Amino acid sequence: MSDATQHGAGQPATRSLHHLDARTKRRNASEKRFKALGIGAIGIGLAFLVILLVTIVSNGATAFQQTFVEVPVYLGAAKLDKKGNRDPEDLKKATTFTYKPLIEQSLLDAVEKSGATTDLAKAKDMKNLISASAASQVRDAVLADPSIIGTTVDFKILASSRVDSYLKGRVHRDEIAKDKNITVAQLDLVDQLRDAGIIHKGFNWAFIFGADASDSRAEQAGIGISMLGSFYMMLVVLVLALPIGVAASIYLEEFAPKNRITDLIEVNISNLAAVPSIVFGILGLAVFIQFAHLPQSAPLVGGLVLTLMTLPTIIISTRAALKAVPPSIRDAALGVGASKMQSVFHHVLPLAMPGILTGTIIGLAQALGETAPLLLIGMVGYIATNSPDGFLDGFVSPNSAMPAQIYEWAKRADPAFYERAWGGIIILLIFLLGMNIIAIILRRKFERRW
Amino acid sequence: MPVLWIVVIVVVLAVVGFVMGRMRALHSAGEDRRSLHSLPNYYGFNVAMFTAVPALLLLLVWMVAQPLIVNTRVSAEIPDALLDGSNMSLVMSDVRRVADGLDTAIAQGALSARQAANIDLQTTDLREVLGSVGVALGSSVDPATLNAAQTYRGMTSTGDLAMTVLVLLAAIAGFAFAYLRTNKDFRARNTVEKGVRVLLIAAASIAILTTIGIVLSLVFNTIEFFRLYPISDFFLGTTWSPSFGGGSDLGILPLLWGTLYISLVALLVAVPIGLFAAVYLSEYATKSVRGIVKPLLEVLAGIPTIVYGLFALLTVGPFLLSIFGANGPTAAMADGGWMHAGTAVMTAGLVMGIMLIPFVSSLSDDIINAVPQSLRDGSYGLGATKSETIKQVILPAALPGIVGAVLLATSRAIGETMIVVLGAGAAARLSMNPFDAMTTVTAKIVSQLTGDADFASPEALVAFALGMTLFVLTLGLNIFALYIVRKYREQYE
Structure with a gap:
């Protein structure tokens, strides 16, 4: 027995498990500190996430509400149809400048009728309350149906972005001294008109489905057209990246002999996955636009660039999915006389499909949120106002994409666009969330443990 | 004939080929599938493959090659007088625009084909005619340009015709070849599988092609840039002040400094938080906490950079x-305060750090988990506490892998674009103050290449040299980091 060593010299006589000595206390305290640091780090990380999401929602939610002005506009024939023949060609000669005073006068009449007390007595004073888009809205209505000339028609027109921001609490009376787009008297009037129900807020469908607007019309800007651009790009990515990625993975995983060239391809793919996205933008600019003369700003080019960018992601996840299929499946197929190709295409690939689709969806989500390469191929600085004519035209006609549109809004001078940018982010995140949920469901539903 | 129609015709031929090939095979076997060498569908696929693949490949190659050949031929014809004070690519883009404009005019009926071919600049104002069909020209058309444009049109239309004929011939020839070969003893499955294998290899080499494309597009434009701007001034210059009027200073040092400074701030945020989070998640957290926290942290990685x-x-x-x-x-x-505007190194660095937290934490998590359990058990057996085990055993053992993870995060930070474009400012300066606005390599690539850049000027071409620097820098970091991580994994396998 080694009892003798237990009574060795230097042992403090008072040592007991029930009383911690100083050193043990120190060690335990250091243990607690270390654990607290870990919890703290996670707390900070989660706090950042919460702050980010709260910021996005609190700044962006108001973009889905928009202020409208309900005003009966008298469409005087004397001004709009001087010849009195209701000929559409002649009606087109009346530009928006002819319509503007009509709307302003109508609004002034409505103000007087509502009994609001204000010093603003001229039609021109109403200009700052309504959007610059109102005139073209009324003109379009007249051109679509000339018979309404001479009558009074109720229009629901957009309020100007300053009025909208005021009602959403972002423009305050004490800050507008230098603002030439709105005055305090006008804001007083806005308050009264709101109480009278002439100015009211409504859900902003135009933001979700509408087109972008020029710098001076923040209230009219929508993300719909650039959503279409993103849709076309995703279509290109899906149609190209999925088959190419799957084919490449099948080759590398199932057929490739172990040699230098295969190694080179593999190293290449893992490095491509880490190349900064902006470099893919340079590639797109040099190859697709400079060299191949494809049109700038076209979703086709954007889709091609994003395809090259997402290919490594898809290849890596597809290979993982193929690897997860046990070799016994292949052996069994080969054993009953299938060729190697048949065993892969008839047995391994269908079993790996859920994993492949999950990887593809995640790759698509990554591509959907990518902005930097799109800046270089001209998908910014462009006002996406026109929807493409026809399905095929959508691939080549200039367009923007959701993240590029958000960047565009963030750059503009008018702070009213910032709300749009945050709102755009909400829509973008909803899409990403949806795609990720689909991926998770696919994984949960079809995941097999071998 | 539009390319789309050619493709449609070839595809239809292929489908017809599939049906006919299958029928011929069955017929040759006397409708008895058992005496066929392969399954009947393989005979169909064989014909379809021989019909579509060579034809579509020819179409693709032709579409790439024809503009190149036409461009060289036409630019050889352009008289030197036209090049005076301008360069070839600008003149050629004018020529192309006139040629396209004439085609549009014919398509819209503003000109007849005959009129377009014999335009006399004395009697017609071509600029006005083209303007009326929506093709805007910068100046009125020069006779030499018109000449070149007519040659361009002639060659293009001849080329298009030849392409249509040859592609369709290739499709028909492939069809006939494969169809005639089809009989019950033909080894159709082997042929089809060989073909599929070639397609698979082609798909796998797209990754290599992409890399080659990146390298070539960077290298050629960078060489072009260094022809216009001295290489030593670029790498050693300490001022960055591009002006499109000429006389720019394009030194990369302030940009590199901004890039590295912002990356440093980002890493100072991301590495401690990410590392501690990873340690806690892999060593302390219960399974259920881990199952909730880990995906939540990874949400940060899924949020787009914009x-x-x-x-x-x-x-x-x-x-x-x-x-x-x-x-x-x-x-x-x-x-007067350290900070003068919202955009600063600190702003961009802090936000980039947040973005990198999940990147660092999930990489370190994997690496810490790869440390063998026996090391932990040995340490506990000696009486060490959990934190002592982590600090003195696990982290030293995982150090190479963690260094690799940090290097990967650095490469991400250096290549990040949107955060710095929006958050770091536009002024290039060499300053120590983290609250100053600075700019980065990526932000300047964006600002030099967006808008209507003239690719011949050094101010636009510099973006390619910046891109090259960025590419080499991040590639070096990645290869080094992957090498370290791989070495580390082998150590414990």
């Missing part, structure tokens, strides 16, 4: 300005 950019520009920047700016509580310590 969102972080906007967050930096509109939330973090103003917040930091309110503390460190001229009106903030720290203003008294520095004359």
